[in-house]
Amino acid sequence: MIREFDVMRLTDSIERMCGENACDLPYDVEQAIASSLDLEDGEHASALLSELLENARVARRERIPLCQDTGMAVVFLDVGRDVHFSGDPYEAINEGIRRGYKKYFLRMSVVGDPLRRVNTGDNTPAITTIRIVPGDRVTVTLLAKGFGSENMSRLAMLRPADGLEGVEAFVLETVKLAGPNACPPLVVGVGIGGTFDHVALLAKRALARPIGERHPDPFYAYFEESLLEKINQLGIGPQGFGGRTTALSLAVNVAPTHIAGLPVACNLNCHATRHRQEVL
Amino acid sequence: MDRNEEVRRVTLPLTKEMATSFRMGERVLLTGPMYTLRDAGHQRLVALLERGEESPFPLEGAVIFYVGPTPPLPGYAMGSAGPTTSYRMDPYAPALISRGLGGMIGKGRRSPEVINAMRRYGCVYFAATGGAGALLSHSIESSEVICWEDLGTEALRLIRVRDFPVTVAIDTDGSDLYEEGPAGWRVMHDVDADDIIAGK
Numbered sequence: 001m002i003r004e005f006d007v008m009r010l011t012d013s014i015e016r017m018c019g020e021n022a023c024d025l026p027y028d029v030e031q032a033i034a035s036s037l038d039l040e041d042g043e044h045a046s047a048l049l050s051e052l053l054e055n056a057r058v059a060r061r062e063r064i065p066l067c068q069d070t071g072m073a074v075v076f077l078d079v080g081r082d083v084h085f086s087g088d089p090y091e092a093i094n095e096g097i098r099r100g101y102k103k104y105f106l107r108m109s110v111v112g113d114p115l116r117r118v119n120t121g122d123n124t125p126a127i128t129t130i131r132i133v134p135g136d137r138v139t140v141t142l143l144a145k146g147f148g149s150e151n152m153s154r155l156a157m158l159r160p161a162d163g164l165e166g167v168e169a170f171v172l173e174t175v176k177l178a179g180p181n182a183c184p185p186l187v188v189g190v191g192i193g194g195t196f197d198h199v200a201l202l203a204k205r206a207l208a209r210p211i212g213e214r215h216p217d218p219f220y221a222y223f224e225e226s227l228l229e230k231i232n233q234l235g236i237g238p239q240g241f242g243g244r245t246t247a248l249s250l251a252v253n254v255a256p257t258h259i260a261g262l263p264v265a266c267n268l269n270c271h272a273t274r275h276r277q278e279v280l
Numbered sequence: 281m282d283r284n285e286e287v288r289r290v291t292l293p294l295t296k297e298m299a300t301s302f303r304m305g306e307r308v309l310l311t312g313p314m315y316t317l318r319d320a321g322h323q324r325l326v327a328l329l330e331r332g333e334e335s336p337f338p339l340e341g342a343v344i345f346y347v348g349p350t351p352p353l354p355g356y357a358m359g360s361a362g363p364t365t366s367y368r369m370d371p372y373a374p375a376l377i378s379r380g381l382g383g384m385i386g387k388g389r390r391s392p393e394v395i396n397a398m399r400r401y402g403c404v405y406f407a408a409t410g411g412a413g414a415l416l417s418h419s420i421e422s423s424e425v426i427c428w429e430d431l432g433t434e435a436l437r438l439i440r441v442r443d444f445p446v447t448v449a450i451d452t453d454g455s456d457l458y459e460e461g462p463a464g465w466r467v468m469h470d471v472d473a474d475d476i477i478a479g480k
Contacts, residue, residue, distance in 0.1 A: 023414075042465055043305070044447065051409050059414035065350050065360035068413040068433075105359060107350040107433050117320070119432055148365045148387075148410065165479045172477040180458050181365045181388035183410040234473050235465035239387065239410060241305075241447070242461030272411040 003136040005083050005280075007092035013140050013278045014075070014096025014126075019104035021144040021274040022065040025056040028211040029187070029273050032248040036185065042243025049185075049238055049245065052271055063104070067272045070106035071144030073097045073126035074204065080135035094124040109147070129201065137279055141208050144274040149186065150267075152178035155200055158262040167192055167264050168227055174266040175231050175247065180240020183270035186247040187211065188231065191265040194255035203267035206251035208275045213251075220252050238271075248273075289443070293341035294382035300402045302448045304455035308406065309443040314343040314385070316437040318364050321428055322372040325436070329375060336427050336436060339380045343406075346386035348433035349423075350413070358420040358439065360413030363387040366405070370394050377403045385446055389458050399454050406446035407457070419444040 191202025237243020292312030366386030
């Protein structure tokens with residue numbers, strides 16, 4: 001059975017999530033900050049983490065965005081193969097962004113051309129990736145991606161011989177190079193495998209995974225936990241002033257790759273990791 | 281140690297004596313006028329100075345806050361207003377520091393060129409808490425665009441702040457909290473970052 005789907009529902013969903021993302025720190029992120037407080041011993045660290053929790057309360061109560069960088073919109077659309085869109089889903093998403101960023105007083109942070117740099121004035125376009133999946137549902141994920149952390153992200157084409165240690169070293173180096181600039185405590189998304197383009201997407205998708213949820217494969221679940229522990233030995237700490245809480249979470253996504261390659265991407269997100277998902 | 285216990289209240293603009301008296305790691309509450317400027321605004325300001333024109337605001341002792349705020353909600357002076365990452369302003373900062381700039385507010389590391397200029401001319405670098413824009417907006421009492429309104433969020437603004445909370449990230453001796461804070465933590469815990477990266 002084909003399900004007719006009015007793309008206006010996408011617009012409404014995106015519009016709503018723009019406001020929630022900007023002002024309501026996701027519960028998983030808030031919990032992760034709160035629980036890291038107990039482990040902190042950096043001189044400035046506990047007070048900084050408390051400030052972030054207070055900031056989240058102010059934002060939620062007064063509907064002021066958590067961070068002035070309300071991000072570039074990254075949208076993942078998982079479309080059931082039995083769905084038929086009445087209308088253009090890409091344009092419906094952009095219309096949701098346009099409405100949401102205006103309605104909720106968010107910052108217009110997108111330029112229409114990377115070198116000419118004129119602001120588009122409505123925070124469009126979104127970066128939209130559509131995937132066809134079984135069923136007749138549409139799952140919309142919206143990340144409001146800040147660029148303080150995006151700018152510190154890196155990608156490398158390692159050699160197969162570099163192996164697990166090489167991947168770990170690359171991620172640790174990325175976090176160390178980012179230091180204070182990406183607004184730690186971080187959420188770290190790691191992609192391993194695929195191709196040059198695909199590995200970055202794997203890392204980006206990892207940022208949408210709820211904090212605390214581990215990779216289903218025990219090998220990678222262990223990899224995630226042990227690499228997060230190593231990151232939190234670097235001493236960078238909240239805001240880079242020194243401390244244990246350099247990252248709140250780390251998630252890995254993997255994909256098959258070529259016999260000659262070991263692509264790895266490390267996409268960083270700040271403590272204001274804003275992600276929302278709706279199933280339509 | 282409670283970082284809020286030892287806090288120093290300072291009125292803007294800064295005198296040279298004041299700017300050089302801050303010490304790395306110190307907590308400071310700023311009150312008075314400051315200016316907001318980020319990437320595109322810096323490019324315009326420095327281009328204008330290099331043409332020999334006057335700055336649209338007095339640079340002597342001024343504090344520039346690297347921020348691109350969200351639009352204010354009805355009834356508010358300012359929207360969300362946390363610091364943006366400062367290194368992007370590094371190419372422009374020395375030209376402003378050499379003309380008397382008193383302080384900068386941002387987040388993240390600065391280049392050796394900027395730190396040298398800070399030491400030479402007596403300019404301090406404060407960090408405000410990145411990603412705490414909602415909270416920081418409470419310390420901003422008024423905001424008006426001075427020029428470059430076409431840049432939207434990146435326009436040059438005069439804002440008046442009261443008890444605006446910052447930490448001295450790099451002082452005029454060049455002491456750098458982004459180096460010494462994490463290094464101190466690693467010494468306390470007896471870890472070596474290079475060993476961790478090398479898998480040792």
